[in-house]
Amino acid sequence: DTTVKQNPRYKLARVGKPVNLICSQTMNHDTMYWYQKKPNQAPKLLLFYYDKILNREADTFEKFQSSRPNNSFCSLYIGSAGLEYSAMYLCASSSGTISNERLFFGHGTKLSVL
Amino acid sequence: QEKVQQSPESLIVPEGAMSSLNCTFSNSASQSIWWYQQHPGKGPEALISIFSNGNKKEGRLTVYLNRASLHVSLHIRDSQPSDSAVYLCAVASSGSWQLIFGSGTQLTVMP
Numbered sequence: 001d002t003t004v005k006q007n008p009r010y011k012l013a014r015v016g017k018p019v020n021l022i023c024s025q026t027m028n029h030d031t032m033y034w035y036q037k038k039p040n041q042a043p044k045l046l047l048f049y050y051d052k053i054l055n056r057e058a059d060t061f062e063k064f065q066s067s068r069p070n071n072s073f074c075s076l077y078i079g080s081a082g083l084e085y086s087a088m089y090l091c092a093s094s095s096g097t098i099s100n101e102r103l104f105f106g107h108g109t110k111l112s113v114l
Numbered sequence: 115q116e117k118v119q120q121s122p123e124s125l126i127v128p129e130g131a132m133s134s135l136n137c138t139f140s141n142s143a144s145q146s147i148w149w150y151q152q153h154p155g156k157g158p159e160a161l162i163s164i165f166s167n168g169n170k171k172e173g174r175l176t177v178y179l180n181r182a183s184l185h186v187s188l189h190i191r192d193s194q195p196s197d198s199a200v201y202l203c204a205v206a207s208s209g210s211w212q213l214i215f216g217s218g219t220q221l222t223v224m225p
Contacts, residue, residue, distance in 0.1 A: 042215040105157030
């Protein structure tokens with residue numbers, strides 16, 4: 001099974017409210033990633049976990065949090081949603097620690113902030 | 115940081131034609147280049163990757179990499195309507211743990 005699952009598929013949130021997105025994989029992959037994708041833009045890496053170590057990108061450091069309670073699950077948490085957070089959020093996993101390994105993506109969660 | 119540019123933004127070809135997609139990147143020391151395909155409502159799916167200068171062929175797909183000109187291209191022979199999708203070029207940046215993606219080419223194959 002090479003599936004990465006994301007929940008929910010669609011998420012509606014109010015400005016200022018928290019948002020929690022969930023991702024799971026059953027491939028026993030070491031690394032799990034969260035990307036943000038807006039229309040006509042490239043997917044942008046927000047953060048990734050290698051095993052239990054969280055790495056966050058410098059420009060999104062304070063905007064997103066994440067947890068990985070076990071190898072299979074990873075969450076993305078937004079403490080206070082703003083209109084600029086409206087986007088598709090893609091979770092991915094890979095078996096290696098280097099970026100030469102292919103990524104397996106979920107179908108994404110479309111977040112709309114109103 | 116690595117920059118990845120794709121062209122054209124959109125491409126329409128008739129069924130059976132060759133589709134040619136282009137990607138340029140900024141760092142000749144980049145480790146590998148990937149092409150991902152994304153259909154509506156689905157996540158990107160890895161199609162083919164190339165590490166060494168030259169070309170690589172898999173089925174109807176051929177990838178050409180020229181590190182000197184910082185250019186990689188994807189060619190789809192005998193394009194089918196099911197090939198209609200967004201194609202994302204992604205570059206593994208040397209010394210980094212991440213893939214840098216381009217903004218994609220929307221390919222439409224007309225029956």
